[in-house]
Amino acid sequence: MNNKIARILLLALVIAGITLAVIYRESFDTMALEAWVKDAGAAGPILFMLIYALGTVFFLPGSVLTLAGGALFGPVLGTFYNLTGATIGATLAFLVARYLASNWVEHKAGGRLKQLKEGVEGEGWRFVAFVRLVPLFPFNLLNYALGLTRIKLPHYLIASYLCMLPGAMAYTYLGYAGREAVAGGSGVIQKGLLALALLALVAFLPRLIGRLRQKPMLSIPELKQRLDAAEDLLVLDVRSAEDFAGEQGHIARATNIPLEALPDRLAELGDYEERPIVLVCRTDRRSSQAAQLLARQGFADVHVARGGMTTWLSNGFPIER
Structure with a gap:
């Protein structure tokens, strides 16, 4: 009392x-x-x-x-x-x-x-x-x-x-x-x-x-292995909507938020502030820019997929369109 x-x-x-x-x-x-x-x-x-x-x-x-x-x-x-x-x-x-x-x-x-x-x-x-x-x-x-x-x-x-x-x-x-x-x-x-x-x-x-908070790049084979193991991670594709649905297709389970729209849509990623996010684009240039943005906003476990969709396709991994 x-x-x-x-x-x-x-x-x-x-x-x-x-x-x-x-x-x-x-x-x-x-x-x-x-x-x-x-x-x-x-x-x-x-x-x-x-x-x-x-x-x-x-x-x-x-x-x-x-x-x-x-x-x-x-x-x-x-x-x-x-x-x-x-x-x-x-x-x-x-x-x-x-x-x-x-x-x-x-x-x-x-x-x-x-x-x-x-x-x-x-x-x-x-x-x-x-x-x-x-x-x-x-x-x-x-x-x-x-x-x-x-x-x-x-x-x-x-x-x-x-x-x-x-x-x-x-x-x-x-x-x-x-x-x-x-x-x-x-x-x-x-x-x-x-x-x-x-x-x-x-x-x-x-x-x-x-x-400094950016994590090391993630190789495409390692990303495929983690997805196959059903790990709790977000694959965030930062290409345009046209590229996401275009010739290269996209990874199953991927979420598309274009890099240009990312600053205004950070609230959609609230569940992943402390959980792994893997960023994907055509290569890894836009993904690297997105990683810097997310790290500055406090996201703690952000990775860039090295080589992006180009390397994913060269490995013969499946895509969706």
Whole structure:
């Protein structure tokens, strides 16, 4: 009974905090934050990290906090304070969600939700690292969502801290450069260019991580063997509808989504975010482009069929038209 009351009180506190943060979001700005931190004197950094942590739990805009950290403490200490505050807040949200609802989700999750949850748990720290480097989902909401899985707390904490570092560095330096520009400090142009370079690097990370997450190409004989064994995989043909039904035909069980339409039809592949997808085209060029797209969108087990339908036909394997 006491445990149930504690959960209710904690849930009420979180809801109240989020509600207040939404109501007073417009009143929260860098000027007010800087005044609070400066008034705290030597305890300013601790107060800043505490505000950042609570802001993460209660859905305050992290960009405002990070820019303020750079302006207040400079690029080095600012990065440390921003990253530490964000990680503490992310961990608190993770633990709150785990305490409040993880057992309930464990027993109630079924179907597609269960498959997704098990896939995330299977990747563990690798999934945490990926979503920190490639922000596919809102940061504050993601912290709570990950708390509903069985990902180990140390793995979550370490992967979060390390993989949020590039973004923290870029936005902290941007805040620092902005303060220097306003104050008329020396080397403003160089600092501004460096800030832009860091932001460009962070923007390039999704493409880089997408390439790293791509699985090795799958040979056509191996694909045929896996299909004959009735493995649970999706053969996704990314040729045009005309080619899919044309001279080369297509592999039995294949699903046709042309490469050009793939970005708008990702929802159709929701059941396979953590299950194997084998991409097929005439050769393997369009398939490789599709693999990069899917990897950037968080699909974890994507393979390109080497040689595509051309190699499939040269092996004499059956087709449908």
